[in-house]
Amino acid sequence: MTVRTRGPIAARREQGVALPVMLIIVAVLLVGSIYLLRNTHSTTLTTGNLAYDATLSKQADLGLHTAFEWLRSTSVSNKVALNSPKADQGYVAHLDTTQSPRDAQQTGFWAGSKTINGPEANTRIEYVIHRLCAADGGYDESNNRCVQTATDKGSAGNRLPFGQSSAIDTADYAGTPMLHYVITARISGPRGTSVTNQMIVLIGA
Numbered sequence: 044m045t046v047r048t049r050g051p052i053a054a055r056r057e058q059g060v061a062l063p064v065m066l067i068i069v070a071v072l073l074v075g076s077i078y079l080l081r082n083t084h085s086t087t088l089t090t091g092n093l094a095y096d097a098t099l100s101k102q103a104d105l106g107l108h109t110a111f112e113w114l115r116s117t118s119v120s121n122k123v124a125l126n127s128p129k130a131d132q133g134y135v136a137h138l139d140t141t142q143s144p145r146d147a148q149q150t151g152f153w154a155g156s157k158t159i160n161g162p163e164a165n166t167r168i169e170y171v172i173h174r175l176c177a178a179d180g181g182y183d184e185s186n187n188r189c190v191q192t193a194t195d196k197g198s199a200g201n202r203l204p205f206g207q208s209s210a211i212d213t214a215d216y217a218g219t220p221m222l223h224y225v226i227t228a229r230i231s232g233p234r235g236t237s238v239t240n241q242m243i244v245l246i247g248a
Contacts, residue, residue, distance in 0.1 A: 099230050099238040102161050106170035106228030107242050109159060114172055114224060118246045125246075126180050133157030136180075138173035138225065147227050147239050161230060170228040182222055182248050191220035192245060221245040 113132050117124055128136045135155045144151035156171035175190035176182060182189040224246060229239040 099236060100240060102163065102166060103168060103228045103230040103238050103240045105162060106159065106168040106230070107226050107240055110157075110170045110172050110226045110228070111242070111244060114226070114244060114246070122246075122248075125174065126182075128155055128179065130155050131157070132172070133170050134172045134174075136174045137176045137178050139177045140175070141177075147229070147241070152227075166230060168228055168230045170226060173225045173227070175223040175225060182220070189248075190223040191248070192223070193220055219247050222248050 110133060114125075114134070117132075125134070126136060128134055133156050138145065143149060146152060153169065153171055156169050158167050158169045160166070161168050177188040178184075178186060180187055182191070222245070224244045225241060226244060227239065227241045229237060231237045
């Protein structure tokens with residue numbers, strides 16, 4: 044009977060196979076650790092940026108509030124004044140949406156705006172109020188067109204749906220229409236970020 048024994052050569056051969064496998068496992072663990080660290084870092088930066096944007100958005104709301112207070116008080120005390128632009132108050136009496144600039148991404152959109160100090164040091168808030176009319180002047184002038192909402196206060200048993208006109212060639216409102224105003228405010232942060240907020244206000248003509 045022949046007995047086979049495992050000599051030093053076989054043992055060295057097994058050690059030589061295990062070494063590359065261990066190196067591969069270590070390399071995989073190292074790459075995974077690097078990816079995990081980078082992913083954690085990216086998540087932290089994203090969370091911080093979102094929180095910072097939320098803070099700027101709250102600060103930009105100060106511009107919306109300031110503009111709304113002026114618009115509301117002016118509509119009560121001297122509504123006719125809203126037919127003309129007021130550069131010192133950031134008010135523009137028209138915004139023709141068929142012509143450029145018609146959105147806040149364009150530089151000309153901010154013509155006639157007003158800038159105020161923000162709630163924190165070294166922050167500035169810019170806002171502008173646009174009346175949604177094609178031109179300055181009264182909303183009912185023949186050369187003007189304004190976005191309007193009917194103030195129909197009829198009951199549900201009306202012959203026509205709420206806000207619908209019974210006239211054939213012209214609008215026929217049940218009462219004084221509500222004119223639309225858009226207030227836009229923006230703020231720029233020290234990190235190169237910028238936040239823009241908007242609100243729509245309806246005021247009786």
